[in-house]
Amino acid sequence: MRLAVISDIHGNSLALAAVLADIRAEGADAIVCLGDNVSGPLDPAGAAEMLMGLGCVAVAGNHDRWIFGDTPDLIDRFAVSRLSPAHQLxxxxxxxxxxxxxEVFLCHGTPTSDEMPWLDNFYTGRRTELPDEATVAAHADGLDFPVLLCGHTHIARCVRLKDGRLIVNPGAVGLQVIIGSPDARYALLDRREGQWSVSLRTVPYDHAGAADQAARNGFAQWRDVLMHGWDGPEGLF
Known part of the structure; x- marks a missing residue:
């Protein structure tokens, strides 16, 4: 079995289209999606339409939840204003x-929180770091699955716990921060003879077109991070 894992599209339909083309070329048997699907100043409706068309197993991210809250931020308000009733449903x-x-457990942040990071601490300036094994393993307590999937931090990483369970963050499809590259990220997992392996994929796309979309929609502060991937997340949401 070959499983494609996508996360953190943030309304970037150009990046999502490129990733889905790469997934098709790689011959994945299934796709799963880990949330934060539409909240970005790009093409929320286009991203939602593509994701709905996949009919894949998916979970909500914190921004997907915040869109329907009492105090959505500016980006979430923009996103929901572009969504049809079908998209919102x-x-x-x-x-x-x-x-x-x-076999495969999906969440956005950790199994108990869509806002808590699992495999990386949140950014301190331009630095993130992997927590120690005991901290990572504590979030997996009671989850008897060989593969555990998370997103949220936009940092691609895979680890194995000492008991053999694999935890994978595929990185972000639509928004690269402190990566030093604008290219989209996702993961491919393969199961052969009962064993899972992972490949972290990098896919070039029309990031200049995405940056122009954000600027046209009134969010010029997204331009540099979409163009280059060197900046942090400060001031984007």
Whole structure:
């Protein structure tokens, strides 16, 4: 089985289209999506339409939840203003966690929080770091699945716990921060003879077009990070 894992699209339909083309070329059997699907000053409706068309197993991210809250931020308000009632119905129906085929657990942040990072601490300036094994393993307590998936930090990383369970963050499809590259990220997982392996994929796309979209929509502060991927997340949301 070959499983494609996408996360943190943030309304970037240009990046999503490129990633889905690469997934097709790689011959994935299934796709799963880890949330933060539409909240970005780009093409929320286009991204939602593509994701809905996949019919894939998916969970909600913190921004997917905040869109329907009492105090959505400026980006979330922009996103929801562009979504059709069908898009909003789909988004509001996404669960916080899911399990695929009894083997693959999906969440956005950690199994108990869509706002808490799992495999990286949040940014301190331009630095992030992997927490120690005990801290990472504590979030996986009671989850008897060989593969655990998370997103949220936009940093691609995979680790194995000492008991053999694999935890994977595929990175972000639509918004690269402190990576030093604007290219989209996702992960491919392969199961052969009962063992799972992972490949972290990097996909070039029309990032200049995405930067222009953001600027046209009134969010020029997104231009540099979409163009280059060197900047941090400060001031974007």
């Amino acid at each position: 789909w988004l509001s129906g996404l669960p916080a966690t899911q399990v695929l085929d009894g």
